[in-house]
Amino acid sequence: MKVKTPDAFSKGKTPRFEESAKTALADTQLRRNLGKATKTIREKRKVVVEEMPDWEALREAGRSLKERTLRHLDEYLEQLEESVTRAGGHVHWARDADEANRIITSIVKSHEAEEIVKVKSIATDETKLNEHLEREGIHAFETDLAELIIQLAGETSSHILVPAIHKNRAEIRELFVRELGAEGLSDNPPDLANAARLYLRKKFLSAKVGVSGANFAAADTGTVCVVESEGNGRMCTTLPPVLVTLMGIEKVIPSWRDFEVFMQLLPRSSTAERMNPYTSFWTGVSESGDGPREFHLVLMDNGRTDVLADEIGRQTLNCIRCSACLNVCPVYERVGGHAYNSVYPGPIGAILTPQLVGIGKPGPDSLPYASSLCGACYEVCPVKINIPQVLIHLRGKVVRKKQDTGGLKSKLDPENVAMQAVAKVFSDPERFEQAQKLARIGQWPLARNGSIHRLPGRLAGWTETRDLRAVPEQSFREWWKTNRGTN
Amino acid sequence: MRVALFITCFNDTLFPETGRATVRILERLGHEVEFPLEQTCCGQMHFNTGYQREAIPLVRRFVEIFSPYDAVVAPSGSCVGMVRELYPLAAELAGDARLAADIEALAPKVFELSEFLVKKLGVTDVGAYYPHRVTYHATCHSLRMLEVGEAPLELLKNVRGIDLVELPEARECCGFGGTFAVKNADTSMAMLGDKIRHVLDTRAEICTAGDNSCLLHIGGGLHRQRAGVETVHLAQILATTEEDTNP
Numbered sequence: 001m002k003v004k005t006p007d008a009f010s011k012g013k014t015p016r017f018e019e020s021a022k023t024a025l026a027d028t029q030l031r032r033n034l035g036k037a038t039k040t041i042r043e044k045r046k047v048v049v050e051e052m053p054d055w056e057a058l059r060e061a062g063r064s065l066k067e068r069t070l071r072h073l074d075e076y077l078e079q080l081e082e083s084v085t086r087a088g089g090h091v092h093w094a095r096d097a098d099e100a101n102r103i104i105t106s107i108v109k110s111h112e113a114e115e116i117v118k119v120k121s122i123a124t125d126e127t128k129l130n131e132h133l134e135r136e137g138i139h140a141f142e143t144d145l146a147e148l149i150i151q152l153a154g155e156t157s158s159h160i161l162v163p164a165i166h167k168n169r170a171e172i173r174e175l176f177v178r179e180l181g182a183e184g185l186s187d188n189p190p191d192l193a194n195a196a197r198l199y200l201r202k203k204f205l206s207a208k209v210g211v212s213g214a215n216f217a218a219a220d221t222g223t224v225c226v227v228e229s230e231g232n233g234r235m236c237t238t239l240p241p242v243l244v245t246l247m248g249i250e251k252v253i254p255s256w257r258d259f260e261v262f263m264q265l266l267p268r269s270s271t272a273e274r275m276n277p278y279t280s281f282w283t284g285v286s287e288s289g290d291g292p293r294e295f296h297l298v299l300m301d302n303g304r305t306d307v308l309a310d311e312i313g314r315q316t317l318n319c320i321r322c323s324a325c326l327n328v329c330p331v332y333e334r335v336g337g338h339a340y341n342s343v344y345p346g347p348i349g350a351i352l353t354p355q356l357v358g359i360g361k362p363g364p365d366s367l368p369y370a371s372s373l374c375g376a377c378y379e380v381c382p383v384k385i386n387i388p389q390v391l392i393h394l395r396g397k398v399v400r401k402k403q404d405t406g407g408l409k410s411k412l413d414p415e416n417v418a419m420q421a422v423a424k425v426f427s428d429p430e431r432f433e434q435a436q437k438l439a440r441i442g443q444w445p446l447a448r449n450g451s452i453h454r455l456p457g458r459l460a461g462w463t464e465t466r467d468l469r470a471v472p473e474q475s476f477r478e479w480w481k482t483n484r485g486t487n
Numbered sequence: 488m489r490v491a492l493f494i495t496c497f498n499d500t501l502f503p504e505t506g507r508a509t510v511r512i513l514e515r516l517g518h519e520v521e522f523p524l525e526q527t528c529c530g531q532m533h534f535n536t537g538y539q540r541e542a543i544p545l546v547r548r549f550v551e552i553f554s555p556y557d558a559v560v561a562p563s564g565s566c567v568g569m570v571r572e573l574y575p576l577a578a579e580l581a582g583d584a585r586l587a588a589d590i591e592a593l594a595p596k597v598f599e600l601s602e603f604l605v606k607k608l609g610v611t612d613v614g615a616y617y618p619h620r621v622t623y624h625a626t627c628h629s630l631r632m633l634e635v636g637e638a639p640l641e642l643l644k645n646v647r648g649i650d651l652v653e654l655p656e657a658r659e660c661c662g663f664g665g666t667f668a669v670k671n672a673d674t675s676m677a678m679l680g681d682k683i684r685h686v687l688d689t690r691a692e693i694c695t696a697g698d699n700s701c702l703l704h705i706g707g708g709l710h711r712q713r714a715g716v717e718t719v720h721l722a723q724i725l726a727t728t729e730e731d732t733n734p
Contacts, residue, residue, distance in 0.1 A: 022673045312576070330660045334677045370671060372664025372678070373535065375631035392535055392573065396580070399537030419533060423541040426496065426528040427548070436500050451710060461672025466679070466707030469501055476499040476506035480522050484510075 008342040008353045014363030017370040020339040038327045044272035061261045063384040066318035076219040076252045083222025087284020089295040097127035100300045113208040119233040120144035121213025123246045125343040141203045143232040152179040158337030160323040210236040214247040220255040223283045243292040250317040265382035269322035303356035312393045318383040325377035347377035351390040359397045368394035440471045493561040496528035502699045508726035509562045531569040536666045546577045559597045562722045564629025567599045605638035616729040618648035622691035626698040652689045663704035679708045697721045
């Protein structure tokens with residue numbers, strides 16, 4: 001599946017979730033790849049989480065740390081700026097994606113670099129940094145194996161942690177043979193990794209600028225942290241003489257000591273490991289000359305303060321991008337990440353995307369509805385984001401926005417008309433009883449032997465593959481009145 | 488203890504036999520059940536679809552009608568979940584502190600049937616007899632919102648004559664999700680397809696659960712396939728005794 005359509009963070013309209021899902025569901029290869037990958041990681045996660053006696057206490061600690069940070073976000077960010085500056089780094093503030101891209105581009109240009117190397121970073125996907133740099137004549141090389149795969153394929157990520165989860169190794173082999181000229185390559189994972197390593201090693205050694213995201217940054221010490229598996233991040237953050245880190249403002253944590261909590265929660269929730277292979281910490285620039293000689297930290301808002309202003313929605317900013325919610329989500333498992341048309345797919349994406357880009361756009365507005373509200377996401381979330389609650393809250397915002405600003409068209413929308421009518425029916429028991437009787441009579445053209453096989457209009461989706469039980473002869477309240485009196 | 492039955496609009500209209508079964512179980516255990524006829528709907532469909540301002544009057548009605556009782560019992564995990572978990576949000580949206588306080592007082596008294604029996608009354612054997620091969624689907628809201636845990640299974644294990652078989656991936660959603668089943672019909676069907684496969688793998692003749700909405704969904708798919716598996720609400724199994732095998 002070739003996917004490079006606009007997403008919620010690029011200019012232009014995006015399709016609604018249900019339209020994209022229809023296409024994705026028909027992709028049998030995708031269904032198999034995703035079903036297999038999510039099941040494997042789900043089972044592994046369960047093992048490493050259940051061995052922790054204090055897991056619930058850790059989740060609670062993670063949640064309260066994040067919530068404390070958000071309550072005093074202004075103070076922690078200023079403290080972080082001070083700490084990074086004291087350690088010899090430069091701090092930049094970006095209101096939105098454009099400003100972040102401009103800042104990064106001007107840093108790259110000031111070093112006359114035409115190529116940069118990148119650590120996997122969703123924040124830079126959110127700002128479309130690579131496209132921006134390309135227009136300025138600068139080529140960004142993705143060095144995370146999965147990011148490299150989708151960059152070579154001209155696709156976008158379909159998972160927060162495993163961007164190429166939709167591809168299997170046979171597909172990756174074909175891609176490497178075609179794009180890297182790796183003749184005679186097998187589809188053995190170590191061989192695939194080696195082909196990528198040969199290609200990337202030269203880039204690490206020649207690039208003047210490395211660009212990364214950040215998993216955390218401690219306000220008290222100014223220490224920035226990147227958590228990864230492959231070691232490419234370590235190379236990007238240490239080999240090039242200049243390092244630029246783009247970080248969403250919600251990634252700050254109060255203190256160095258808080259890593260104790262997050263470094264237990266994150267690897268277990270994301271890769272289902274007790275500890276991930278590479279964790280890089282850096283504090284400004286080192287005096288010994290080891291590592292980059294220049295460090296820039298770009299702190300980006302891009303809609304985050306709007307999320308913060310919403311009392312129910314703000315817990316979304318607790319997210320540490322572990323992707324556990326994607327792996328347990330029955331919707332994500334079947335449709336994959338591209339159906340969400342956002343750099344943030346899955347349950348967390350369904351609440352983060354519409355909040356970051358704002359309510360009132362058809363594509364992102366459809367995302368809070370991309371859930372059966374089963375609650376599996378909330379159950380695994382290491383920072384206890386009540387995703388179903390936020391989904392429902394956002395559905396309310398979507399409807400209220402339509403009703404309040406959509407004029408006559410929104411009032412006449414069949415769903416709105418039906419909901420208003422049903423609300424009226426429920427407002428009075430007599431009206432309700434009449435409606436029950438009417439349904440019993442009204443269903444006669446549709447019902448056969450107690451069952452309905454085809455429904456009209458917007459309800460037809462149900463009967464495409466499901467029968468519907470017909471309304472029986474006697475309602476419960478009618479039975480009660482006959483057999484138990486009126487009580 | 489004054490026990491009120493909250494039948495739910497869905498069961499009232501489509502599954503009256505579940506309501507009758509619930510009354511039977513509670514009366515058999517010696518409780519007098521009241522059914523306030525003013526009740527209609529808890530407002531879940533409106534609230535969860537985003538029509539939350541429209542749900543607020545329904546929330547107020549529910550609180551007014553059921554507050555006088557010592558316990559409110561419903562054969563639906565989902566509707567009880569609405570009251571316990573989402574009513575506070577509705578009160579917040581309404582900006583009504585009095586309503587919020589009333590909800591706080593009422594919510595802990597509202598029970599899903601299996602949790603009322605096992606956790607509130609401490610009963611795990613209700614004297615039922617049901618000579619069929621049965622598999623149990625743990626509905627999402629009873630499992631993750633109400634945390635009823637093993638209560639439904641404890642009740643089923645004590646049913647005489649039953650051949651209870653474990654459902655593979657029992658904790659996974661069937662894909663109903665209220666208006667989700669219509670708005671995202673394709674995804675919902677894909678989820679249902681897997682659920683049905685697991686149900687058929689058990690070779691059970693009956694698939695049961697604590698919520699008729701999920702059963703309407705699973706049953707609708709099974710019926711379309713003429714699969715020869717019926718869906719029956721947990722209450723109806725628990726209500727059945729040796730004297731009558733047809734509740």
